[in-house]
Amino acid sequence: QQPVQSPQAVILREGEDAVINCSSSKALYSVHWYRQKHGEAPVFLMILLKGGEQKGHDKISASFNEKKQQSSLYLTASQLSYSGTYFCGTPSGGSYIPTFGRGTSLIVHP
Amino acid sequence: EAQVTQNPRYLITVTGKKLTVTCSQNMNHEYMSWYRQDPGLGLRQIYYSMNVEVTDKGDVPEGYKVSRKEKRNFPLILESPSPNQTSLYFCASRSGANVLTFGAGSRLTVL
Numbered sequence: 001q002q003p004v005q006s007p008q009a010v011i012l013r014e015g016e017d018a019v020i021n022c023s024s025s026k027a028l029y030s031v032h033w034y035r036q037k038h039g040e041a042p043v044f045l046m047i048l049l050k051g052g053e054q055k056g057h058d059k060i061s062a063s064f065n066e067k068k069q070q071s072s073l074y075l076t077a078s079q080l081s082y083s084g085t086y087f088c089g090t091p092s093g094g095s096y097i098p099t100f101g102r103g104t105s106l107i108v109h110p
Numbered sequence: 111e112a113q114v115t116q117n118p119r120y121l122i123t124v125t126g127k128k129l130t131v132t133c134s135q136n137m138n139h140e141y142m143s144w145y146r147q148d149p150g151l152g153l154r155q156i157y158y159s160m161n162v163e164v165t166d167k168g169d170v171p172e173g174y175k176v177s178r179k180e181k182r183n184f185p186l187i188l189e190s191p192s193p194n195q196t197s198l199y200f201c202a203s204r205s206g207a208n209v210l211t212f213g214a215g216s217r218l219t220v221l
Contacts, residue, residue, distance in 0.1 A: 001169075002152065002154070005152075032208070032210075034210070040214075041200060041212035041214055041215055042153070042200070042210075042212050043212075044209045044210060044211075047208055047209070087152060089153075096141060096160075096204065096208065097141055097143045097155070097158050097202075097204055098210070099168070099169060100145070100152050100153040100154075100155075101152055102150065102151060103152045103153075
């Protein structure tokens, strides 16, 4: 069962901030974030393993609210290189391999 | 270089003609998975494997088969492809740190 991402798309100017949300109807034990640039394979950004955990990667950070079964990805002072589709994923069953949401398309304009 | 290699990268075929998309990883990972990507639907898991001879269905397994006879290889088999299997396919393997490494993708068109 796919996690639900919102919004579906975000259009920004360089320097603006964005938030991408990921929620699940099932209990979340971990949340995985990946970015896919146009024509390329998805690339790992970060994993959050515990409720309340927050992580950062350059100016991209994420939080994980286990109780609310939600995670959010924060992109601060967006750069052109941030453009792409962002996916959140949550492991399902015993596979430990994530099931991904439908993705959020982020476009950063000069 | 640590990588996941998929072949072919591009394929156009006709309905009913069996095909195999190969996937090989050189990282000695136990977990491997196949996804298909369609516009607006994101990455949907087809099958995954937790080790040699251990495979299980993902969310959209209909029309696909897989095998895992060796740790490094995880081929995706379409016994009788249909046009609704036209898609972009990704193979991925998972490290012990839970990081997925994806192959470059295989774009399949079924006429």
